[in-house]
Amino acid sequence: MAGILFSSVILTLSLSVVTSAPALVPSLNDNGVILVPTDNGYYLRIDIGGTGREETVEKIAPEKLQVRGSYGQPFPGSQYLLVTYEAGPNGYVAKYSLSEIQTPVQHLPPSVLKTAAG
Template sequence: MPPKLFCLILSILFLNRVTSISATSLAPSIDGNGVLLVPSDNKYDLRVMTDGATREETVEQISPDSLQVKGTFRQTFPGPKYLLVIYDAGTNGYVAKYILSVTQSQIHRLSPAALKTASG
């Protein structure tokens, strides 16, 4: 088979595969071992639960080459303490808010500079 014909056949097969992929194929459905991944239309919802930590996010395809991610991460510590990270990533970059809670009613907000200093 001539190389040009072979490339043409491969291109047709590839384009056929790309156009047959549905929007829900951004990710497969998963439910088990603390992971729940639910695709729908042009997005998917993810929840990952481990000992003391939970991550939840929604990933949406806003254009063929661009995704928008919004989510939270919560880590619990001994006593009534937890760290909450709220994040958003997309075409405008990555933005995160960090909240350290000592009790449910007393919340301390830490700036990124304070977190960098505390981590060394």
């Protein structure tokens, strides 16, 4: 839940900067947060503790923004929540999926197997 709150705060601050300042946002690359200004918006990526968010924001007209992105977070029981969203003049649409986290299968080299067999 803290990840959602953190991401919401970042989004709110970023949107206020985009709508109120001619120099949209500053560049930032620090502790898992990347913020890159573009000609008419910005790109944001946050990777903290297994939780990730990635989005682009474009100013499509005066006082109108188009936001597209995704948010992913691990859940207890080896599950992963992925939310994709889009917000703009036509409203807000979010889709989500909950999937099992695949743990990679580790294969032992033949020499270890031979040693274990005797």
